[in-house]
Amino acid sequence: MDWISTVVNGALLGGLYGLFGLGLALVFGVMRVVNLAHGEFIVLGAYAGFFLVGSMPQLPPWVMLVPVVVLGYWAGWLLQAGVVNPALKSGDPLTPLMLSFGLSVILRNGMVALFGADSRAVDGGALTRAGIDVFGLRLGLYPLLVLGLALLLFGGLQWLLRRTEFGRIVRATADAPEVARLMGVAPQRVFNRVMGLSLAFAAGAGFLLAQRSSFTPFSGVERMLIAFEVVIIGGLGSFWGALAGGVALGIAQLVGQKFDSNAGSLYAHLLFVLILMFRPQGLAGARK
Incomplete structure (x- = not known):
């Protein structure tokens, strides 16, 4: 039963990890751009939630998820x-890659200058401490809600891209931007x-994680690594693959902690290496 609990809790953690990679997979799938500042925007979402919760303590902390996501969207739009x-006009794929790398360094040092290097966390209130019993397993209510939210967002994004006019425009632009331009699309x-959507997901995920663990301005590197591994394990450009990759990483991390409490992340990284060795196209296959 103890092992079952570990696997289930790993899957719940993986739902949050999947949200880390969702925005990264979206940007790569549409623009073929890897945003190396993605982790810093996750941390910025955590800081935004931290200060919003602190400024309005009379409101439930989870309500602040909405303004954090909105701020993330407009930050992404402006970026x-x-x-x-x-x-992108240069036509060299290395230009946006190196630009995002430089941006990540600027944001990291900017957060240190503004907020200091001390670790912080968001007090999620009673919701983060509540639990329910399911078939003899004690599960946290907050991780269950986060997994449910992840499923809702993954499904909603899939519906948006497959069933709406905006989604058809996005897919056409991703496949043939010049042809889309001839049809009146900018x-x-x-x-x-x-x-904007990518960084909205990133900021929201950062705020959700901040209610489970502490963060510093330097946490973006670790968050970016998780997001990158999620996308690679799932398959480049695959949204449901990113969720599967997040669940796989979450399970690997908690199972690893059963063997060595100080090396849980090591087992998650080993899983990433094994996937690259034996199935480099990812669980869902790379997007063509």
Whole structure:
């Protein structure tokens, strides 16, 4: 029963890890861009939630998820419109990659200057401490809700891209931007909204994780590594694959902690290496 509990809790943690990778998979799938500052925006979402919760203690902490996500969306929109789109005009795929790397360094040092290097966490209140019994297993209510939210967001994004006019425009722009331009679509405006969605997911995931563990301005590197591994394990550009990759990483981490309490993350990274060795296209296969 103890092992079953470990696997189940690992899967619940993996739902949150999947959200880390969702925005990264979206940007890569549409623009073929790897945003190396993704981890820093996850941490910025945690800081935004921290200060919002502290400024309005009379409201339930989970309510602040909405303004955090909205702030993340507009940060992504402005980032794409003002920084990434001009870099994409060069036609060199290394230009936006190196630009995002430089941005990650600037954001990390900027957070240290503004907020200091002390670790912080968001007090999620009674919700994060509540639990329910399921078939003899004691499960945290908060991780269950986060997994449910992850499933809802993954399903909602899939519906948005497959069943709506906006989704058809995004897919057409991803497959053939020049052809889409001839049909009256402005690819740069589409990219603005896609990056907005990506960083909205990142900021929301950062705020959700901040209610489970502490963070510092330097936590972005670890968050980016998790997001990258989630996307690679799931398959580049695959949304449901990213969720499966997150669940796999979460289980590997908690199972690893059963063997060595100080090396749980090591087992998750080993899983990543094994996937690269034996199935480099990922669980769902790479997007063509």
